Structure formats: structure tokens, C-alpha cells
Amino acid sequence: MLLGLHCPTFGWQVASASSHQRSDVQHICRATLQSLPATSLRLRSGVILEVCRLQxxxxxxxxxxxxxxxxxxxxxxxxxxxxxxxxxxGFDVTAISLRGQGRSEVAPGQKDGGTIRSHADDLAEVISGMDQQPILISHSLGGLVAQRYVVRMEADEKERPALRGLALLCSMPPSGNNGTAGRIMRTTPLLGARLTWGFITKSFLRSQTACKEMFFCDDMPEAELARYQQLFRTQAAKVPVVDVRSLNSNLPLPKPDSLACPVLVVGSSNDRIVDEAGVRETAAHFGSQPLMLPDLAHDLMLDTRWRSAAQRLEDWILKSVLKA
Structure with missing residues (x-):
């Protein structure tokens, strides 16, 4: 049970609304960051996580x-x-910030947000407070946390709450990102060097060119790019989300013994961080076929053609999850 919940009690009763009945989402999005509620919840450990929810x-x-x-x-x-x-x-939607990211706290004295296991345990605590099994939609390193969520690697791990579905979007593969990084360095060494420098120095916070190259397609409008770069700055991580050295020592992740829910693995054709081979590795890990989306970069949820990604995800939910 979640303790000290500073938002309305989790109650996930929702109504359906077909996509063609939607109001103009593009219009809604312009004021979203000011209008969506940012609340918080206190974990049993006392750490407070940022929660953004629309019922x-x-x-x-x-x-x-x-x-x-x-x-x-x-x-x-x-x-x-x-x-x-x-x-x-018609969906009840929630996004959380992992420990030390956005407005989420980190445990006193901790130099990073945790491990992928501790993040998975936090996720289990969040999900245990929900009235229904959720569809977990994860991105990038969050996808690796989601993959860790569905496996038990250590003797003291308890079984985590079940999921209704799992979507891995431009997810770090179960072996980590070293394979992708190596392939990029071999095929396009200058790009590989710029990406490595960008992650080490956080150049995307200062340079719009670096921000676009790392996360977005080349046709991202300058005004949108500037707005997202400002959000990267203002919502900057208090600490690294994980300690990379300890992360690599716990990879590759094993395949889950049994996973009853449908799994969707999505990649972007213009992703410079997770390449198609990495996407295919993740799909093979779960015995599924990857869905590669054209003309999108790593941040497919924000990119110029974000709507095509949202529509394909919605289509999978309606056809593969709800009818399963």
C-alpha cells in the first residue's frame, strides 16, 4: 500500500472514447505542462516520487x-x-519520475537514483496501489527498468504485481547499450564521439544542435526544440538515474520465466541512441516482432511525428491487449 499519497486516491475507472471522437489534441498539448497536475506520493522508504496523472x-x-x-x-x-x-x-494515464529525476526525491546521502532493481521495486510499489493491472509504457533506460521488473534474479525478490501489457519504446536492450555504442562508433565514428561527449558533458543542455542530434529528427521546429531544451534544464536530474558501473555488472538480463501479458517492442528509424539491432535484440528477448517506425528519433513521444507513434501504440492496445 502506498503511504502518504498527496493526490486523489488511485481509482482507475475510466470510459472509452474512440480516436475519431477526440478533440484536437495538438491544441490541448500547447498548455499541457502548465495544466496537467503534478502531485507526489511517498514510498514506504519515505522517498517522495513525482506523479503526473490525468483521470x-x-x-x-x-x-x-x-x-x-x-x-x-x-x-x-x-x-x-x-x-x-x-x-x-478514455484512459486513466499516469507518469512518474524515478528517484532523483524531475521533482522526485533521492534518499539522503545517495549519489545516484538507485539500481535498475531498486527502480523496479519502486515501480512495484506504485503499481500495487492501483485498482487495476496497468499497461506499462516505458522508454529508453525506463525500458530496461521495465525489463528488470518482469524478472526475478535474486533470492530475496518478491513476486511483483502483474501487468496487463508491456510496451518498450526505443528501449535499452537487455544487454545494455554497449552494443549499440560500439556499432555506431564503427560505422559513424564522428557521430559516436559526439553522442558520447553529449552524454558525458550534457552538451544537450547548452547546445540546441546537440539536443536535436541526440533526441529529435532534423526537422524539429526551432521553437519546439528550444522549449524542450529548457525543460531538460529546469527538470534536470539531481543525481544520475543509475550508477553505470553497477548497471553493466548486472547485465545482460535473463529472459522472464513466464510473462502472461502482450509485449510491444518499438524502435525509431532515426534513433541515434538505440539502433535497429538493439531493438531487434529486445524483441527477440521477448519472442516478439519489432515495430520500426519511420521518420522518428529517440524521443518519439515528443518528436515531430509523435502522433504516428501514439496511434500505433493505441492500435496495439486496442487490438492486442484489450482483445487478448
């Missing part, structure tokens, strides 16, 4: 959607477009 209309039993971000991001990356889009479709 769906009452009267239906659609599963809730829970969104999980990656490195250098926080709940804000879902607030601008995906949360209002899926809420308009």
Missing part, C-alpha cells in the same frame, strides 16, 4: 496506462503529448 472519465473499465521515462528525462516528457492524447481516448 479518465468514469463508466468504463479500460486498464490504466503507466508511463516510465529514461535517462535525463522525467515525467514531463510524457505530459506534453502522450498523456493528453491517451486521456482523450
Amino acid at each position: 479518465g472519465p468514469k463508466g468504463n473499465n479500460l486498464p490504466p496506462l503507466l508511463f516510465l521515462h529514461g535517462s535525463y528525462h522525467a515525467a514531463w516528457c510524457w505530459q506534453d503529448k502522450f498523456l493528453p492524447y491517451f486521456n482523450e481516448a
Whole structure:
């Protein structure tokens, strides 16, 4: 049970609304970051996590959607477009910020947000407070946390709450990102060097060119790019989301013994951080076929053609999860 919840009690009764009945989501998105509620919840450990939630209309039993971000991001990356889009479709939608990211706290004296296991345990605590099994939608390093969520690697691990579905968007593969980084360095060494420098020095906080190259397609409008770069700055991580050395020592992740829910693995054709080979590795890990989306970069939830990613995700939910 979640303790000290500083937002309305988790109640996930929602109503359906077909996509063609939506109001103009593009119009909604312009004011989203100011209008969506940012609340918080206190974990049993005492650490407070940032929670952004839009409750769906009452009267239906659609599963809730829970969104999980990656490195250098926080709940804000879902607030601008995906949360209002899926809420308009009738879903109860929630995004959380991992420890030390966005407005989430970190344990006193801790130099990083935790391990992928501790983040998975936090996720289990969040999900245990939900009225229904959620569809977990994860991105980048958040995808690796989601993959860790569905496996038990240590003797003291308890079984975590079940999921209704799992979507891995531009996810770090189960072996980590060393394979992708090595392939990029071999095929396009200058790009590989710029990306490595960008992550080490956080150059994307200072340079719009670096920000676009790392996360977005080349046709991202300058005004939108400047707005997102400002959000990267204002919502900057208090500490690294994980300690990379300890992360690599716990990889590759094993395959889950049994996973009853449908799994969707999505990649972007213009992703410079997770390449197609990395996406295919993740899909093979779960015995599924990858879905590669054209003309999108790593941050497909914010990119110029974000709507095409949202529509394909919604289509999978309606056809593969709700009818399963």
C-alpha cells in the first residue's frame, strides 16, 4: 500500500472514447505542462516520487496506462503529448519520475537514483496501489527498468504485481547499450564521439544542435526544440538515474520465466541512441516482432511525428491487449 499519497486516491475507472471522437489534441498539448497536475506520493522508504496523472472519465473499465521515462528525462516528457492524447481516448494515464529525476526525491546521502532493481521495486510499489493491472509504457533506460521488473534474479525478490501489457519504446536492450555504442562508433565514428561527449558533458543542455542530434529528427521546429531544451534544464536530474558501473555488472538480463501479458517492442528509424539491432535484440528477448517506425528519433513521444507513434501504440492496445 502506498503511504502518504498527496493526490486523489488511485481509482482507475475510466470510459472509452474512440480516436475519431477526440478533440484536437495538438491544441490541448500547447498548455499541457502548465495544466496537467503534478502531485507526489511517498514510498514506504519515505522517498517522495513525482506523479503526473490525468483521470479518465468514469463508466468504463479500460486498464490504466503507466508511463516510465529514461535517462535525463522525467515525467514531463510524457505530459506534453502522450498523456493528453491517451486521456482523450478514455484512459486513466499516469507518469512518474524515478528517484532523483524531475521533482522526485533521492534518499539522503545517495549519489545516484538507485539500481535498475531498486527502480523496479519502486515501480512495484506504485503499481500495487492501483485498482487495476496497468499497461506499462516505458522508454529508453525506463525500458530496461521495465525489463528488470518482469524478472526475478535474486533470492530475496518478491513476486511483483502483474501487468496487463508491456510496451518498450526505443528501449535499452537487455544487454545494455554497449552494443549499440560500439556499432555506431564503427560505422559513424564522428557521430559516436559526439553522442558520447553529449552524454558525458550534457552538451544537450547548452547546445540546441546537440539536443536535436541526440533526441529529435532534423526537422524539429526551432521553437519546439528550444522549449524542450529548457525543460531538460529546469527538470534536470539531481543525481544520475543509475550508477553505470553497477548497471553493466548486472547485465545482460535473463529472459522472464513466464510473462502472461502482450509485449510491444518499438524502435525509431532515426534513433541515434538505440539502433535497429538493439531493438531487434529486445524483441527477440521477448519472442516478439519489432515495430520500426519511420521518420522518428529517440524521443518519439515528443518528436515531430509523435502522433504516428501514439496511434500505433493505441492500435496495439486496442487490438492486442484489450482483445487478448
